[in-house]
Amino acid sequence: MGETANPVWITGLGLLSSAGEGAEAHWAAMNSAKSSNIDSENFSPYMVHALGDVEWTNQISRRDMRQMEPWQQIGTYAAGLALDDAKAKTDEELCARMDMIVAAGGGERDAEVDGLIIAEARTANDRDAMLTERLSNDLRPTLFLAQLSNLLAGNISIVHKVTGSSRTFMGEEGAGISAIKTAHSRIASGQSDIVLVGGAFNGEREDMMLLFELGHYVSRGAFLPVGQRTGDDAGFNLGSIGAFLVLESESSARRRGVEPYGELAAVAADHGTRNDKAASSRLTAALEKVNDGNINAVLSGATGVEDITAEENSWLNDSLPHLSVRGFGNHTGHGIEAQFPLGIALAAIAAKKGAFYDPVYAEEAPLDGSPQSILVTTLGHYRSEGLGLVKPVSN
Amino acid sequence: MNTKDHRGRPIVAVTGLGVVSSLGKGKEENWRKLTAGESGIHEIERFAVEGLKTTVAGTVDFMDIETMSAPELSLALAEFAADEAVAQADIDVGDFPGPLFLAAPPVEMEWQHRFELDSELPPGEIEGYKRLLQAARKERHQQMFELVQFNRTADLLAEKFGTKGLPISLSTACASGATAVQLGVEAIRRGETDTALCIGTDGSVTTEALIRFSLLSALTTQNENPTKAAKPFSKDRDGFVMAEGAGALVLESLESAQRRGAPVLATIxxxxxxxxxxxxxxSSPDGSPVISAVNRALEDAAVSSDEIDYINAHGTSTPENDRMEYNSLKEVFGDAIHQIPISSNKSMIGHTLTAAGAIEAVFSVLTLQHGCIPPTINYDTPDPDIPLDVVPNTARQAKVNNILSNSFGFGGQNACLVLSNEFG
Structure with missing residues (x-):
């Protein structure tokens, strides 16, 4: 692994999930076996890691709130937290030149309108005519803007005035991986000084859940740790997650006098079909690109989807045996596009504390001493694999 | 020849182009019709239009797909364009030596699929998405699942063309195509790769998509004469025409292109x-973000405003966009803007949304190659507030060395490209 010309520091974190908001809430949640906000009633037989009470107006005006669907609110809120944390929020000049990469899905629907149309379609003489009439009359004109993938970034620009550049990546877990990787590359190569990067997902939506349950990727029944889910229990519990980071060149952070959480030392990603342990071969190649020889802790974004979670587990055992591996999906649920950014953020918290998360589940081993380099993994539920390496910054 | 630019970065060449639009398949047919001032806009036949305010679009109805669905059509369009581009660049299909950057429309489950799921269950008390979830739970719907995955289009293209690494699907709304090109340029400049496959595709004209834009009053309602509906910069313009298509560009470091003996069609x-x-x-009333985007593109290219010979406008034909585009360009170019030819491809192919920036980049390269500027058609009633040389109605022969191509989108997205046939 070569040294980059510009070390990439993590200087701000914005986290919002069932664990609460901010670094300390997530540190505490990751060290506890009890998930704070499990909702197993509203979506039965599925459970979700739901958001608790959020004081939205801390980051978003009521006027702007009305223009957003929940996933955009979650993301815009988390982005605001990250900017605050990096002492960047009130620096207009900085925000005006700050680059932004957002990993987003989208398409949150008006479930009530959709439900009425589905029911009416069963008996409609002319289904097309009914659909046209219903959609023309019942869709809120502004709903479209709350559904468009790039309008999370658009809302962040409007609310927080981040306007250097704005790109939205789509494609489930891979979008979050590509967003972090591209942000890292931009800073390491000198194309950017500072990038706001992250993703958001609202797990408390049946319309979103349906997209994954079509392929039977959503876990049913009571909570089990991701590594123990099989059969109908296999799959993920969705989580409402907003995870944003401010990544910054070391020189920019020093100029601004901002303390880093840690360094994002490297990111590698790949994709392909998953026959014959192909994902393991790709991970091995990716690990070679990020491994600095000091990895002693792993934060796994494992989904609980049976085959790929088992494959990750055995790959880790073969490639990096006897390490402390913690599955963060157990604590916050699965956040799709937000999953990899969340993992990088959790690693940054540990790097700053000089301590790793305590084992919570049976299969997890403790880490003696401090984390040196923390490997973050995210293997998409269907496609895409990413690895990131976070390490402490020594003074 | 120098293969580094003024900042010491690799010069980025275009070595392959592919396009499909409502005008037809491929560069040859598109260019012939574009320079003849033909329109691809027609009455919508894909779905019933009774009760809709807008009944015209530039749909692409001649691709070979089994059943119409937006992701399937977007894939077919992208595949066609990429095939043509990769062949021109003389690269083996199946072993593309760089990454894929794909501008694609956001994916949603479609109505036909909701109705299908609903019909799988006997009548019951549960309604809405709870009911659809129940149907999904009963048995795996693999095909439907794959169709609603955002990464599917990029995934299948990456497999077919053998691009390297994790493909990036992106959206910057109506600037997406330009952003895909920009991401490719940046990756090559960082030295991460010698080549990149950049595609913009959009096959998403559906009832709901049309109604959504209609509800925002973004679409023209001049349905009587479809080929006349898109009239950028005209006084009587009243909205854009939704359209479909794809554009693909093989980008390559000039050094790599020369080493391979590949055709260098232009540089970004x-x-x-x-x-x-x-x-x-x-957009901001003072146009400052658009002005910034144009200035940054010129600075990045080390091209002064008086070296721009032609502007490929965003030119959507909405009252606001065309006025804003003119006002912003006037700030950058001063009075000289009234002498620079500027035309809108959208007058003929409509607004291909996610694909627009990529298709217009392809047409811009063809403009450089052929020394011929495609017209803005339907320019019968000039808007006195927009006194531009829009290359009205008839194509024009001209020596063109540097082109500015503009793309703007909802969500405050502004991206500009400078394309050139001067290398170094």
């Missing part, structure tokens, strides 16, 4: 971008 000399925080759908 500069890119500029600036986000707007004014409003979700409207």
């Amino acid at each position: 000399r500069g890119c500029g971008e600036k986000a707007d925080h004014f409003h979700r759908t409207r």
Whole structure:
């Protein structure tokens, strides 16, 4: 692994999930076996890691709130937290030149309108005519803007005035991986000084859940740790997650006098079909690109989807045996596009504390001493694999 | 020949182009019709239009797909364009030596699929998405699942063309195609790769998509004469025409292109971008973000404003966009803007949304190659507030060395490219 010309520091974190908001809430949640906000009633037989009470107006005006669907609110809120944390929020000049990469899905629907149309379609003489009439009359004109993938970034620009550049990546877990990787590359190569990067997902939506349950990727029944889910229990519990980071060149952070959480030392990603342990071969190649020889802790974004979670587990055992591996999906649920950014953020918290998360589940081993380099993994539920390496910054 | 630019970065060449639009398949047919001033806009036949305010579009109805669905059509369009581009670049299909950057429309489950799921269950008490979830739970719907995955289009293209690494699917709304090109340029300049496959595709004209834009009053309602509906910069313009298509570009470091003996069709000399925080759908009244994006592109390219020979406009034909585009360009170019030819491809192919920036980049390279500027058609009633040389109605022969191509989108997205046939 070569040294980059510009070390990439993590200087701000914005986290919002069932664990609460901010670094300390997530540190505490990751060290506890009890998930704070499990909702197993509203979506039965599925459970979700739901958001608790959020004081939205801390980051978003009521006027702007009305223009957003929940996933955009979650993301815009988390982005605001990250900017605050990096002492960047009130620096207009900085925000005006700050680059932004957002990993987003989208398409949150008006479930009530959709439900009425589905029911009416069963008996409609002319289904097309009914659909046209219903959609023309019942869709809120502004709903479209709350559904468009790039309008999370658009809302962040409007609310927080981040306007250097704005790109939205789509494609489930891979979008979050590509967003972090591209942000890292931009800073390491000198194309950017500072990038706001992250993703958001609202797990408390049946319309979103349906997209994954079509392929039977959503876990049913009571909570089990991701590594123990099989059969109908296999799959993920969705989580409402907003995870944003401010990544910054070391020189920019020093100029601004901002303390880093840690360094994002490297990111590698790949994709392909998953026959014959192909994902393991790709991970091995990716690990070679990020491994600095000091990895002693792993934060796994494992989904609980049976085959790929088992494959990750055995790959880790073969490639990096006897390490402390913690599955963060157990604590916050699965956040799709937000999953990899969340993992990088959790690693940054540990790097700053000089301590790793305590084992919570049976299969997890403790880490003696401090984390040196923390490997973050995210293997998409269907496609895409990413690895990131976070390490402490020594003074 | 120098293969580094003024900042010591690799010069980025275009070595392959592919396109499909409502005008037809491929560069030859598109260019012939584009320079003849033909329109691809027609009455919509894909779905019933009774009760809709807008009944015209530039749909692409001649692709070979089994059943119409937006992701399937977007894939077929992208595949066609990429095939043509990769062949021109003389690269083996199946072993493309760089990454894929794909601008694609956001994916949603479609109505036909909701109705299908609903019909799988006997009548019951549960309604809405709870009921659809129940149907999904009963048995795996693999095909439907794959169709609603955002990464599917990029995934299948990456497999077919053998691009390297994790493909990036992106959206910057109506600037997406330009952003895909920009990402490719940046990756090559970082030295991460010698080549990149950049595609913009959009096959998403559906009832609901049309109604959504209609509800935002973005579409023309001049349905009587479809080929006349898109009239950028005209006084009587009243909205854009939704359309479909795809554009693909093989980008390659000039050094790699020369080493391979690949055709160098043009260079992407500069890119500029600036986000707007004014409003979700409207641009800042003072045009400052667009002005910034244009200036940044010129600076990045080290091209002065008087070296721009032609502007490929965003030119959507909405009252607001065309006025804003003119006002912003006037700030950058001064009075000289009234002498620079500027035309809108959208007058003929409509607004291909996610694909527009890529298709217009392809047409810009063809403009450089052929020394011929495609017209703005339907320019019968000039808007006195927009006194531009829009290359009205008839194509024009001209020596063109540097082109500015503009793309703007909802969500405050502004991206500009400078394309050139001067290398170095």
